[in-house]
Amino acid sequence: MTTTSDAAGLADKRAVKRKFKSEMSMAFVLIGIALIFEVLGWIFVGTSFLGNDQRLSIIILQVSVTGILAVGVTHVIITGGIDLASGSVVGLSAMVAASLAQGSADVRALYPALTDLFPLWPIMAGLLVGLITGWISGFLIAKTGIPPFIATLGMMVCARGAAKWYTLGQPIGLLTPKFTWLGKSYLILGFPVPLPVLIFLGVAVVSHIALGYTRYGKYTYAIGSNPQAARVSGIDIGSHLIKVYVVAGVLSGLAGVVTAARAASAQPTMGTAYELDAIAAAVIGGTSLAGGSGRITGTLIGTIILGVITSGFTFLKIGSYYQEIIKGAIIVLAVVIDQYRRSRQARA
């Protein structure tokens, strides 16, 4: 009797190991990339890439906005969908939030009656923008059955248009310090920690728990794995998909608020092409575009890998045009390697 339960325990342990195997290998890739930059740094620049103790916190700060989007799009991709609207929603949300975060000293304030507001209002407004756009995308996908690619492509164009229309293309500046504290750093245990990083990590932790330990999460994976079986198992697929797109939308809204707070201003073009970085981070992190699999831990590492690459190129003083070319190639390569690994795993 004991032998069988021991065997079962061993098998369970093996299953857990396998579960985090992809995260482990991704972490190695991350370290590998960092080491390559280290070596190249000594050869070409003559300084250390990793030796700079602020480098990591700068990288995480820089990716925190796309990181929040990547977490949101991970939810969507697990259901077998895609969210192309997140970057545009960042722009729209940033504009709306900024318009409610202006100071009374600003003579050109968009809403002169609504200046010096308590920061909760602009934040809520930004999140609401995300909620509404997410709900519309989700509703279209759930009720009309159009593919997520098309629904969110439409939303991407509409939201960008709305962001430009909102001020007829004008940027919004001079946001109050009450609002911009969201983008600042604070000393925690003696270390300066930027608030956007905390928000990103907080979103990641909550998402990780929601996907792993709640009914919401179980249903999300089930729908992505086999929608027909999910329906027969009593899941209302339509209303669940709406929930998932609302989650992604709200996170896009939050990313917009953080972007505006960091810049202390907003422009209609904010967040352009962020959706692609977010999707890339999720996919590099092992989330399958076919749906049904993917984890937030992976997305987190994927986001940091993208950040390290960007930071490393800048460190090596490689021009931004080359950066884009190489980055594109790396994204494709990451997925090719992942596919290869998966197919080998499936055969074993």
Added chain:
Amino acid sequence: MTKVSPSTIKAVRESGAVPTAEFLLQVENVRKEFAGNVALDNVSFRLRRGTVHALMGENGAGKSTLMKIIAGIYTPDAGDFYLNNVPIKLRSPLDALDNGIAMIHQELNLMNHMTIAENIWIRREPRNRFGLVDHQELRAGTYRLFKELGIDLDPDERVGQLSVASRQMVEIAKAVSYQSDVLIMDEPTSALTEREVEHLFRIIRTLREQGKGIIYITHKMNELFEIADEVSIFRDGRHIATKASRELTRDEVIRMMVGREISQMFPKVESKIGEVVLSVQNLGLKDVFEDVSFDLHAGEILGIAGLVGAGRSNIAETIFGVTPATSGSIAIGGKEIKITSPSVAMENGMAFLTEDRKESGCFLLLDIQQNMQLAALHGGYVKHGFVQQKRLSEECEEMKTTLRVKTPSMGEKILNLSGGNQQKVLIGRWLLTKPKVLILDEPTRGIDVGAKAEIHRMISTLASTGVAVIMISSELPEILGMSDRIVTIRQGRLAGILDRADADQVKIMELAAQ
């Protein structure tokens, strides 16, 4: 012995020289391991020209592995392979096909959006002098092929429009079009009606007369004696015996397959029939079925018989709300309820094991635990949005033991289980919801004998505890052996209800096909 390259053999084949070897295909002392598990252990297999050779064995016995080696999908770790007495090494399924070995898969591999003719001649399309596809010749070639095999289908029809049986015919025609000498059929009748099976057997006999060798995998004992000339039996990766089918009896085959006696295939437990739990009145779904009425009692097993396509599964889907009814009513426990979705059906104590494990049953990417617990989450095991994983895991573990699911761990992907074990997991999924009415659509399709008996025993036990069971099955012995009453459906209408005592195979077939 020198290895001859496949292309040489291909050339010999095409030159029209008829090999005279006794065996068309020989596999000697083959061994195959997967990650340390021995799937085939020193197995030999010989296929004679002009015979149908059946492979029998429980799921996991090694017959699929052997078949995949013959079809070039797997490469053996050790052993020799001879085609027409010539040693050969197959590198890929395409390589096998070019050497005259074609496999007709259980899950048909056709492109639904393309026509029958396009499907058959894919990558060998006839070209006209401009190098474009010659559609006339494409069609003509398909006609010739169909005539030879006695198939009556329109070559221009899209495969997606065809029934499962017709698709299978297309697959067979495709295999024949490669001039294949060896045809491998993996449970070809699992989704066919009696009449379609007859047609298939006619085609198989034609092929046999042409001197082809057919490897036939099946779980159905009666087919074995009807169509097979020789039988090879496998168990636990070993070859147990090869004999002429006329020298064997059913019991002998079963004994060799399972290595033990199965005393009773249908262990029907007499249970107390209680009150009406589910009452279906004049139920209909527009253009599919109409006017179906029956009562289901607690503790009863109600069998639903009928030909494939008669609407049996549609009725089950409508009762469970997958496709809500367009007419008639459903009452549960005496109260009429509009079942508009599976979720409503589940809230009223129903559970539904669907016909197609892969299509609408398993979450193939998820592990056994997730697969088993999913339906239970609908009604419970969730507190403040959080899944009560510990409690649920314990109950799943218990269910796994009760149902005897063979797996090292609940964290294993369901993909890696055999069909029988997958089915047990899915049954477990529904038992965890503690249903009052359990609808089972083909609960033992494509499952080996041992697991089948276990599932039958479990259904009987459930009924004896008061659960009302509806069981749809294409296998009449199963229906007759398990049911208290039998509803027969013919072309979307209820043809008759028989009591257990009155029912026999002939009466049901008379009701089902007229």
